[in-house]
Amino acid sequence: MLIKTMFSGFGGQGVLSTGQTLAKAAMLENKHVTYLPSYGAEVRGGTANCTVTISDKDIASPIASEPEFVVALNQPSFFRFQNLLRAGGFLLYNSSLVKPASVRGDIETLGIPSTGLAADLGNVRVSNMVILGAFIRISNLISLKLLLKNLPDILGPGKLRLLEINKKAFQAGYNYIKE
Amino acid sequence: MLIKTMFSGFGGQGVLSTGQTLAKAAMLENKHVTYLPSYGAEVRGGTANCTVTISDKDIASPIASEPEFVVALNQPSFFRFQNLLRAGGFLLYNSSLVKPASVRGDIETLGIPSTGLAADLGNVRVSNMVILGAFIRISNLISLKLLLKNLPDILGPGKLRLLEINKKAFQAGYNYIKE
Amino acid sequence: MKKVYSRPKSLKKVPMHYCPGCGHSIIHRLIAELLDEMSLRETAICVPPAGCAVLAYNYLDIDMVEAPHGRATAVATGIKRVRPDNMVFSYQGDGDLAAIGTAETLHTANRGELISVIFVNNAIYGMTGGQMAPTTLAGQITTTSPSGRNTKTEGPPIRVCELLSTLENTTYLERVAVNSPANIKKTKKAIKKAFQHQQKKTGFSLVEILSSCPTNWKMDPLKSCRWIDEIMVKEFPLGVIKEVKC
Amino acid sequence: MKKVYSRPKSLKKVPMHYCPGCGHSIIHRLIAELLDEMSLRETAICVPPAGCAVLAYNYLDIDMVEAPHGRATAVATGIKRVRPDNMVFSYQGDGDLAAIGTAETLHTANRGELISVIFVNNAIYGMTGGQMAPTTLAGQITTTSPSGRNTKTEGPPIRVCELLSTLENTTYLERVAVNSPANIKKTKKAIKKAFQHQQKKTGFSLVEILSSCPTNWKMDPLKSCRWIDEIMVKEFPLGVIKEVKC
Amino acid sequence: MNKQLMYGTYAIGEAAIQAGCTCYFGYPITPQNELPEYMSRRLLEVPGGVFIQAESELAAINMVLGASVAGARVMTSSSSPGISLKQEGISFLAGSELPAVIVNIVRGGPGLGNIAPAQSDYFQATRGGGHGDYKTIVLAPASVQEMADLTFLAFDLSDQYRMPALILGDGMLGQIMEPVVIPARKKKKLPEKDYILTGARGRPARLVKSLILDTRQMEDHNWKLVRKFQRVKQNETRWESFLLEDAEMVVIAYGTAARIAKGSINRLKKEDPDIKIGMIRPITLSPFPEKIIRETAGKVSDFFVFEMSTGQMVEDVKLSLEGRGTVHFYGRPGGVSPTPAEVARIMARHYPQSKSTGKK
Amino acid sequence: MNKQLMYGTYAIGEAAIQAGCTCYFGYPITPQNELPEYMSRRLLEVPGGVFIQAESELAAINMVLGASVAGARVMTSSSSPGISLKQEGISFLAGSELPAVIVNIVRGGPGLGNIAPAQSDYFQATRGGGHGDYKTIVLAPASVQEMADLTFLAFDLSDQYRMPALILGDGMLGQIMEPVVIPARKKKKLPEKDYILTGARGRPARLVKSLILDTRQMEDHNWKLVRKFQRVKQNETRWESFLLEDAEMVVIAYGTAARIAKGSINRLKKEDPDIKIGMIRPITLSPFPEKIIRETAGKVSDFFVFEMSTGQMVEDVKLSLEGRGTVHFYGRPGGVSPTPAEVARIMARHYPQSKSTGKK
Amino acid sequence: MKGKILIDKQFCKGCRYCVEFCPKGAIRLSTALNSKGYSFAEFDEKKSCTGCATCALMCPETAIEVYRE
Amino acid sequence: MKGKILIDKQFCKGCRYCVEFCPKGAIRLSTALNSKGYSFAEFDEKKSCTGCATCALMCPETAIEVYRE
Numbered sequence A, B: 001m002l003i004k005t006m007f008s009g010f011g012g013q014g015v016l017s018t019g020q021t022l023a024k025a026a027m028l029e030n031k032h033v034t035y036l037p038s039y040g041a042e043v044r045g046g047t048a049n050c051t052v053t054i055s056d057k058d059i060a061s062p063i064a065s066e067p068e069f070v071v072a073l074n075q076p077s078f079f080r081f082q083n084l085l086r087a088g089g090f091l092l093y094n095s096s097l098v099k100p101a102s103v104r105g106d107i108e109t110l111g112i113p114s115t116g117l118a119a120d121l122g123n124v125r126v127s128n129m130v131i132l133g134a135f136i137r138i139s140n141l142i143s144l145k146l147l148l149k150n151l152p153d154i155l156g157p158g159k160l161r162l163l164e165i166n167k168k169a170f171q172a173g174y175n176y177i178k179e
Numbered sequence C, D: 001m002k003k004v005y006s007r008p009k010s011l012k013k014v015p016m017h018y019c020p021g022c023g024h025s026i027i028h029r030l031i032a033e034l035l036d037e038m039s040l041r042e043t044a045i046c047v048p049p050a051g052c053a054v055l056a057y058n059y060l061d062i063d064m065v066e067a068p069h070g071r072a073t074a075v076a077t078g079i080k081r082v083r084p085d086n087m088v089f090s091y092q093g094d095g096d097l098a099a100i101g102t103a104e105t106l107h108t109a110n111r112g113e114l115i116s117v118i119f120v121n122n123a124i125y126g127m128t129g130g131q132m133a134p135t136t137l138a139g140q141i142t143t144t145s146p147s148g149r150n151t152k153t154e155g156p157p158i159r160v161c162e163l164l165s166t167l168e169n170t171t172y173l174e175r176v177a178v179n180s181p182a183n184i185k186k187t188k189k190a191i192k193k194a195f196q197h198q199q200k201k202t203g204f205s206l207v208e209i210l211s212s213c214p215t216n217w218k219m220d221p222l223k224s225c226r227w228i229d230e231i232m233v234k235e236f237p238l239g240v241i242k243e244v245k246c
Numbered sequence E, F: 001m002n003k004q005l006m007y008g009t010y011a012i013g014e015a016a017i018q019a020g021c022t023c024y025f026g027y028p029i030t031p032q033n034e035l036p037e038y039m040s041r042r043l044l045e046v047p048g049g050v051f052i053q054a055e056s057e058l059a060a061i062n063m064v065l066g067a068s069v070a071g072a073r074v075m076t077s078s079s080s081p082g083i084s085l086k087q088e089g090i091s092f093l094a095g096s097e098l099p100a101v102i103v104n105i106v107r108g109g110p111g112l113g114n115i116a117p118a119q120s121d122y123f124q125a126t127r128g129g130g131h132g133d134y135k136t137i138v139l140a141p142a143s144v145q146e147m148a149d150l151t152f153l154a155f156d157l158s159d160q161y162r163m164p165a166l167i168l169g170d171g172m173l174g175q176i177m178e179p180v181v182i183p184a185r186k187k188k189k190l191p192e193k194d195y196i197l198t199g200a201r202g203r204p205a206r207l208v209k210s211l212i213l214d215t216r217q218m219e220d221h222n223w224k225l226v227r228k229f230q231r232v233k234q235n236e237t238r239w240e241s242f243l244l245e246d247a248e249m250v251v252i253a254y255g256t257a258a259r260i261a262k263g264s265i266n267r268l269k270k271e272d273p274d275i276k277i278g279m280i281r282p283i284t285l286s287p288f289p290e291k292i293i294r295e296t297a298g299k300v301s302d303f304f305v306f307e308m309s310t311g312q313m314v315e316d317v318k319l320s321l322e323g324r325g326t327v328h329f330y331g332r333p334g335g336v337s338p339t340p341a342e343v344a345r346i347m348a349r350h351y352p353q354s355k356s357t358g359k360k
Numbered sequence G, H: 001m002k003g004k005i006l007i008d009k010q011f012c013k014g015c016r017y018c019v020e021f022c023p024k025g026a027i028r029l030s031t032a033l034n035s036k037g038y039s040f041a042e043f044d045e046k047k048s049c050t051g052c053a054t055c056a057l058m059c060p061e062t063a064i065e066v067y068r069e
């Protein structure tokens, strides 16, 4: 098993912390994992993305060549990164911000109104965690239960006050798919 | 034929120009020639020396390993450089300034009071050219006649006013040996 | 209605890579306007830096050569000496000009090279992600001064114009800002003056421009304009620092 | 009779390599006297430069490390930060400190590193054979300014003390000379002051010493002492340029 | 310490701290800024900790020289152009026999290049980009864990042999996060630092320098450095081998390229279990593991070198083999990181025909 | 021009002037100060001549970059530590494909070293002491006459291929005087400089840079540089051979070492006329004359490499031979220039036993 | 004086400089996003724009053209 | 006050500083040369040296020791 997922969106949408959360959760399940942020001159106020690779063996290359999953938090990412996906890959997007136009025929797509769901929870900033909840449900890469258990470790002492709202966000996303 | 000669003395004694004069004269006789000045941090106000190599073939190494001749214009050079001479080599020195103590047994030595002779000519600064005249006589490396003929070229336009005094100096040294 | 303002010709019609509200973008436009107005497009040669403005060549439609980080004035010196009739200017950030390029800046100024320097002081290393710059303010938090710049061990911010003003061959040094309409107008005038000094061959000219970096200051653009007014100009007073008759 | 002057202990009893009348030799002796008098021999660490003084370690009997040309203050910074209780000083020529080392000099001073710099200004590159230095006087002929320094294209000589005095963290800057008995006494006092400032941790201290280079000035030693008085001090006025309370 | 998800740069930084590094001097450059940033925070917490963002890479490497001669464990880091600027200083460190750890997170070059991962500074690192006859130790990690482990090693080797040790990473290793355990420092018995400057209290004055005007002495010094490096070669050469036993072809790659190559080999094996490709991954690039490569040449005739450059380490492979095998080279310079699939394709093409399985 | 007795440095300077060099930027360092000094005088007489004693080697190499991109023929010079400081700039010149002539009068290293002649910067010169994948042209004169001749060549090649050309001398060649004839410039047909910056009058704006953020483009650029260098290799590789026809052993040496080695061969021949030692003297160190060496390996089994270093070019000899012969090495680093007699002694020792004459 | 402006909404990055500095309050930020994801500036025709060009002077993206009678 | 000085003639490089600056004219340069070839300074016992140490202060070679009653 070796699964690559790319998270992408605007700089301010918490794209990188979404990826890191997934990576840490996978690590705490003793999986092999790499997290690779994109960087570069072109990032200046533009889009951000990162790639999380999860495997049960050594990971050869951490870069997102033909990822299995793309999670797109905004419109430009939706367009740009669906092309990277391997045939049969899965494109999950924030349907609150993304209009799912012109999609490749050989991939699966699913929208989830994560900004909306986050707003319902009272904090649009956890929109990224909502979508991560949904992603976990879809990908089955890690266990939500363990994630919730390990969450204090994952957030770290500085962000413990966000524990509850994050938990709710994960569950909201997870449950949205269930429904 | 490949003959190395080292000229040495204090910085102010015109050691380097003596060597260059010999080298230029040899070049104008179409000989192969290299001129190598010594340099280095230790030169600061101390001794100066240079090596002139004259040959009828390509010159492999311009450095003064085992020179045939040493021309010593002061006491420290007399001591220091006689050790470099090859067995059977020749040490010519300015007897006006050098006391010829503790000399190797396997070399020839000759003193010439070049400072004195130069003073007689009315200019102690040509002491170096006096000794060069003597050197030419002893070494037979170049022809005095050609040197005198080529002297304007050798001195260059800037120093033509010194033509006559230099000629006299060469001859004084040359003739001193003859006597 | 008459068109009273439109994009200067010397500014290529492409979106810039700068962050929203970044001062670099405004300064680029001012330069382009002057290239048009002073008819300099055909003689200008610009030396952009390593820094956020490294891609300036994508925007300004003039001859350009990229310098290693900090060496723009040395490169400009080489160009100007070979082509004394061209308008040669460098465009440099505070890290570029006042840290790694300190020696080149000072000696180019001292030699009085007939070049102009557009010096963008945003008190931070923009391009590399917000490290402390030589012009970072006392107490300012950056990614490499996590508890705020300590002027006792890291030194106070360097005032480039004041420092260079002691050198005889600097003939025009002004500090301006691009945080308000009035200041932007002054900035344009100052750059124009610098170019004129170069044309008249008076000496070395430099315009220091206080410029916002909302991203690394972690402020929204408007707040960063205010920060320049309220905080930054206290350390870096605006105005002509030195001018000899042109 | 009582011995009232003899060779300081910290000055090794070996002949120096300097030319007759060279100011470096005098300065070495003054430093050695102070090392003795201030009991600094056991805590002093000196960073000599590439320059005529590169062999200073042959003469001063204290711990030393050789710096690359121009980088002595950076090296001294590294040492002092690790060993704040040692007396750390660099010894640098004008080429070393004010040309290739400009950035290091300026930023070390700006950071206010608690080191002392002995800056030997002989208006020439001594070691390499008399090329133009950043402090070479206007019109002065050197091997690389064959028609005399042209201040329009090569810039005027740089006044290091004045330049550094604008930096907040410099706390003691004095210019002295070693061309007469009175000046030599002042030089010794100035170096002592610099060391005291370091001991009191006030900030960065530097003593600029006008020093003769008879060889490359192509003057006899006495003439070069007079040249300092008559010509050099006009460009480089003697005196305390800056001192904060110690 | 527990397993943590850590950036490669942070792993170096934390390992350095644990190894007793108290001084860091550096200048920002992508893609390694996270290392100075980390050090600026961490060294605040370390007693006597010194962090200076220097005015330039030149200043930084010379502050390193100062701190090293004062006896501290000291580190600097940069990326390609910045490392070029440090070459004079590195030559001085080597000449003065001073320890220091220097990290190069290589990016695409030459010139300003780009900030993507590359391996094009191999020559500079292993052949002495600086002037004069000297070598440094060069360590090439291939994972975040190894970035930590080799940092400990770099400090120890550097102190033990009194020479600079370089860690040659690349933009990929600098940027990724991976799980890592930062071990506690195993205190090795190292020679006492009897050369450091502390002030000449109760002992003769000390002198550290690289100027040796006497040419004979300088020559002795040069040969001494050569002999020292031979000792390093004998004692400290490190590599990892993989499936070497019955290999028909041996891949040689380091760092990120080695990870990719390993992935390629696994792919090929999955497609065709009879395919026999082994690998040697140099961990010390300098000293280069030439002995194992030469020995392997007795059994294997084909060597496949893969580098993220136009071909640099391949020279060391050829020098190791001296004609004893066929060397195939595949290079992707300029910041391109090819996929394991792509490299596998090329590998397969070079797999010895007669020995290829199945399709015979 | 007539035959003159000239310093090696002056010969370079005068040849540069005759070759149309109008700009020199440099910083003093022994043993090459006579070159900037000469240029400071001579460029006063050249229309548009520019001489700047820069504040540092870094400033100098970047002024070179500026003058080059402005279209001038431009030169800089230094010696080992100063050349280390120029490595970033050289990498930028190479990456930006800008011509420039860079002279290194090598001295003993590493570090401050000494000012005696050495050949220890061979790696730095030929392997790119700077970062990134690039090569430069490296020319190695062995006499003052050749210092002049190769200076002309350096300017032409540098312009023709748009890459920096290095002249690698040593303290000996820099300091000696020898008779030399500075020829008039033979104007070669060179490509028009259609990239230089003159202001965008009547044409689109031009851009010269080395930043290429797109990794695929950067890779293309890297391979383009490789192909360009292969053209240089094909067309411009130069060497001198000597008594190669019936040689039993071939000596390989360059520069001052080659002169000494030639003297050694002549000595041995004089002692024993049957002794058959030939020589290959690389004139271009980069590109290295590997073809002639490889071809010679068909006839000769023993190669004797002599360098004034601990052994650097010897790697290129081995890479050329790939095991096709026995390589003997003799090195004298640190500024020592051995005598022809000494080197002859060592040569004789390695002369193939079975073939040695007389004493059989 | 009467004026109007044209805003290139694809160039706009929503920095609000024009909004803040327009003396007539004639510019506001959209609720919609442009293709780069920024809320962009919109001209309010109803306000009495004088064509003073202050907005263009401030605009970092040179996204504004100004017209005046 | 009465004084005297001792000059180490092997260290002296004949720069004349002591000669020039001695207020009592008590130092002169030798006609002989030392082993490095310099005319060296000689103390003239007959002059009224005060032991003021000015000569030592000036001497670059630290070649002078000063004694005073």
Ligand SMILES: Cc1ncc(C[n+]2csc(CCOP(=O)(O)OP(=O)(O)O)c2C)c(N)n1
Residues within 6 Å of the ligand: C049, C050, C051, C052, C053, C068, C069, C092, C093, C094, C095, C096, C097, C120, C122, C124, C125, C126, C127, C128, C133, E027, E028, E029, E030, E057, E081, E082, E085
């Ligand atoms: C030799 C070298 N060192 C470091 C860098 C990395 N670098 C690029 S730009 C920059 C500083 C940017 O700050 P500044 O000059 O203030 O420009 P800004 O981005 O703030 O406009 C640095 C350190 C480099 N490219 N080259």
Ligand SMILES: Cc1ncc(C[n+]2csc(CCOP(=O)(O)OP(=O)(O)O)c2C)c(N)n1
Residues within 6 Å of the ligand: D049, D050, D051, D052, D053, D068, D069, D092, D093, D094, D095, D096, D097, D120, D122, D124, D125, D126, D127, D128, D133, F027, F028, F029, F030, F057, F081, F082, F085
């Ligand atoms: C990188 C480098 N560049 C150049 C040199 C050569 N160099 C040695 S000392 C020196 C300058 C000497 O002048 P200064 O610093 O004024 O000292 P002085 O000899 O006059 O006391 C130079 C250029 C060097 N050693 N290293």
Ligand code: SF4
Residues within 6 Å of the ligand: A044, A045, C017, C018, C019, C020, C021, C022, C023, C024, C052, C122, C126, C127, C212, C213, C214, C215, C216
């Ligand atoms: S990082 Fe700062 S300086 Fe750079 S583009 Fe963004 S706002 Fe402008």
Ligand code: SF4
Residues within 6 Å of the ligand: B044, B045, D017, D018, D019, D021, D022, D023, D024, D052, D122, D126, D127, D212, D213, D214, D215, D216
């Ligand atoms: S060259 Fe000048 S500075 Fe150097 S030792 Fe001689 S007199 Fe002193």
Ligand code: SF4
Residues within 6 Å of the ligand: G003, G004, G005, G021, G022, G023, G024, G025, G026, G027, G048, G049, G050, G051, G052, G053, G054, G055, G056, G066
């Ligand atoms: S032109 Fe003036 S009034 Fe009109 S929108 Fe712009 S700033 Fe406002």
Ligand code: SF4
Residues within 6 Å of the ligand: G007, G011, G012, G013, G014, G015, G016, G017, G018, G019, G040, G041, G055, G058, G059, G060, G061, G062, G063, G064
């Ligand atoms: S100033 Fe320009 S970029 Fe900023 S909001 Fe207005 S139109 Fe948009």
Ligand code: SF4
Residues within 6 Å of the ligand: H003, H004, H005, H021, H022, H023, H024, H025, H026, H027, H048, H049, H050, H051, H052, H053, H054, H055, H056, H066
């Ligand atoms: S001590 Fe004074 S009086 Fe005596 S010799 Fe020296 S300078 Fe003259």
Ligand code: SF4
Residues within 6 Å of the ligand: H007, H011, H012, H013, H014, H015, H016, H017, H018, H019, H040, H041, H055, H058, H059, H060, H061, H062, H063, H064
């Ligand atoms: S001052 Fe010293 S060196 Fe000079 S002449 Fe007098 S004793 Fe000799």
Ligand SMILES: [Mg+2]
Residues within 6 Å of the ligand: C093, C094, C095, C120, C121, C122, C123, C124, C125, C126, C133
């Ligand atoms: Mg900045």
Ligand SMILES: [Mg+2]
Residues within 6 Å of the ligand: D093, D094, D095, D120, D121, D122, D123, D124, D125, D126, D133
């Ligand atoms: Mg000097």
